[in-house]
Amino acid sequence: MTHQPTDTPQFYLTAPAPCPYLDDRFERKVFTHLVGDRAASLNDILTQGGFRRSQNIAYRPACEGCRACISVRSVVDAFVETRSMSRVMRKNRDIIGSNKAAAPSSEQYSLFRRYLDSRHAEGGMADMSVLDYAMMVGESYVATELVEYRFRGPDSAFTGRGEGPLIAAALTDVLADGLSMVYSFYDPDYADRGLGTYMIVDHLNRARKMGLPYVYLGYWVEDSPKMDYKRRFRPQEHLMARGWVRVD
Structure with missing residues (x-):
């Protein structure tokens, strides 16, 4: 029998639920628990990979056939009001x-x-x-x-x-x-x-x-009016398939 190390994060997938941002769509999330001594470092890594935190859960969208949710972070040093x-x-x-x-x-x-x-x-x-x-x-x-x-x-x-x-x-x-x-x-x-x-x-x-380079603002959805305000805090970076991409 193969034993999984207890400090290795285990990831789970939620059942489909109505999307809170786009009508007539369903969302699924992949999530893991943030507990123990490695929680802070794991949260750093996962946030850089597009996850968000809620209590002791880190999650990100994993919707079938939809990539509308885009992780956004503002670039601190270049930001101008x-x-x-x-x-x-x-x-x-x-x-x-x-x-x-x-x-x-x-x-x-x-x-x-x-x-x-x-x-x-x-x-x-x-x-x-x-x-x-x-x-x-x-x-x-x-x-x-x-x-x-x-x-x-x-x-x-x-x-x-x-x-x-x-x-x-x-x-x-x-x-x-x-x-x-x-x-x-x-x-x-x-x-x-x-x-x-x-x-x-x-x-x-x-x-x-x-002296921190970014402020993470969560997810931006292009066709969701309630999310549109996040685009105003530029320059920012969007997490795409090949990594973080600068958007001026």
Whole structure:
């Protein structure tokens, strides 16, 4: 009998399910578990190969006859804000983001719940409970942090932290070659501030200060309007059949 080493990742294939991005299509995913001492290095390798992380699972699309989902990462050193992005950053200069350990809180879940109910009431995460949220944030064997965004206070210049209620948050993996934005959400009452754009540009600035070359934005689907915003953060690289390809 042949024995498989216990630290060798095992990959599995999901059953077909309705595609969340394209009508009349079905998706399948290949996935593996991220556990143990090698979880961080495995997450690095798999992310570079087009996988995404959810809790202790790394997955990527494996759909029959469809390659619409394309992994996208922005090139940090070459990124230049567009005029509209610069307007968003100026509009939100009264906000500051601070890093903290990836630990769930009731304040986070309250904001997360309001965001889902307002923006993604029909999405696959719409029925997530407080326990589901706690597992999404806190159950990780890789280097993960939560960036919390609040309004600047009188002491923010010294503390590096904002004050008052939570306005937005981003769950982020710190990889060897970049930051991977796992999930971000914000207060729907401030939708006119462009907080989604603000958080991505802020992560590009954070990665630059950390000397990291990329910010991983997940999957882009050309024919899906909800994914179109990701193309704005250029230059970027798309993972194609022969590897990462620069898109200016």
